[in-house]
Amino acid sequence: MSSISVVGAGNVAVHLATGLLKAGVRIESCWNRTPEKATKLATLLQCDTVSKIEDLAESDLILCAVSDDALPLLIPQLSALARVVTTSGTVDVLSLSTNFPAGVFYPLQTFSSNRTIDLTTVPIFVESTSPEFTRALLELGNRISQAVTELPWEKRVQLHLAAVFVNNFTNHLIDLAQQQLTRADLSFDWLKPLLLETVEKLNNQTAYDAQTGPARRADLKTIEQHIAMLPPEQAAIYKLLSSSIQQRYKQHD
The missing domain is CATH 3.40.50.720 (NAD(P)-binding Rossmann-like Domain)
Incomplete structure (x- = not known):
């Protein structure tokens, strides 16, 4: 062509x-x-x-x-x-x-x-x-x-769905983090090394194996503290994601 x-x-x-x-x-x-x-x-x-x-x-x-x-x-x-x-x-x-x-x-x-x-x-x-x-x-x-x-379309639509999780939803979560830091008068630059490492270590291990954080550890007091710090809509997202992580690892731990 x-x-x-x-x-x-x-x-x-x-x-x-x-x-x-x-x-x-x-x-x-x-x-x-x-x-x-x-x-x-x-x-x-x-x-x-x-x-x-x-x-x-x-x-x-x-x-x-x-x-x-x-x-x-x-x-x-x-x-x-x-x-x-x-x-x-x-x-x-x-x-x-x-x-x-x-x-x-x-x-x-x-x-x-x-x-x-x-x-x-x-x-x-x-x-x-x-x-x-x-x-x-x-x-x-x-x-x-x-x-x-x-x-074929049947495979491509599955790939597109996964891409929404990897890119669009991830970017929205970063936006929520930036909003939280703005409210607290803190710099997003301090999170950039963490964000880069989160992506780079996926070159060597699966996301499942790389998962860390309060929900992975079942650190309920920290989870409750975080939820109390958030506006209602963001608190609901935090609860949903924490529950998803806990359910994911409860099946295998």
């Missing part, structure tokens, strides 16, 4: 399209429901922007990086124009009615506008409605990543 058009102008679209452009893939045009965002992306990608999705320039592939809820209607519409892929980890594209072949080009990474990501380290998972298209997607992925794998 030598050319693509882009639908969507969020972080995933920006990072993937920029990476493909650097890898020698020509970006023909882009569309976004917010014209200002489309114009900004078009400037970055050195391509045209269109006001109507049906006016996307002819290309080998349409890369669709929009919210999951929009895909059941949007993918069939785009497949009338060209082969199309979604970057979603959860939508079963093979169950949708399409004209041109449709597929998945799912990068397993968190993308932010203020961060530069080395795409060569990002796992990319592909699937499509035809073997030929799948081979083309594998080749396209190999142009930007060293870890490209064909993975």
Whole structure:
């Protein structure tokens, strides 16, 4: 594949399209429901922007990086124009009615506008409605990543679920910790070495074996003290997680 058009102008679209452009893939045009965002992306990608999705320039592939809820209607519409892929980890594209072949080009990474990501380290998972298209997607992925794998929806959705625990929920817990430190007028910098070690030791042991803390030790007095220090909503989260840890190890201790 030598050319693509882009639908969507969020972080995933920006990072993937920029990476493909650097890898020698020509970006023909882009569309976004917010014209200002489309114009900004078009400037970055050195391509045209269109006001109507049906006016996307002819290309080998349409890369669709929009919210999951929009895909059941949007993918069939785009497949009338060209082969199309979604970057979603959860939508079963093979169950949708399409004209041109449709597929998945799912990068397993968190993308932010203020961060530069080395795409060569990002796992990319592909699937499509035809073997030929799948081979083309594998080749396209190999142009930007060293870890490209064909993975069916049934496995991909499980992987996405695990990623929500590892990334989204973990980040929210860190936000709760930052809120707690702000209330206490303490610096989050003091927790950064702990956070880094928590992740780094997973290179050598499972999360199960690495678990420490009051709930793991069944230190009930400390747990009660912590709960009393928290606002009600955060106290409920603390209780739920502590109970989950205790139940997990009660089965094996």
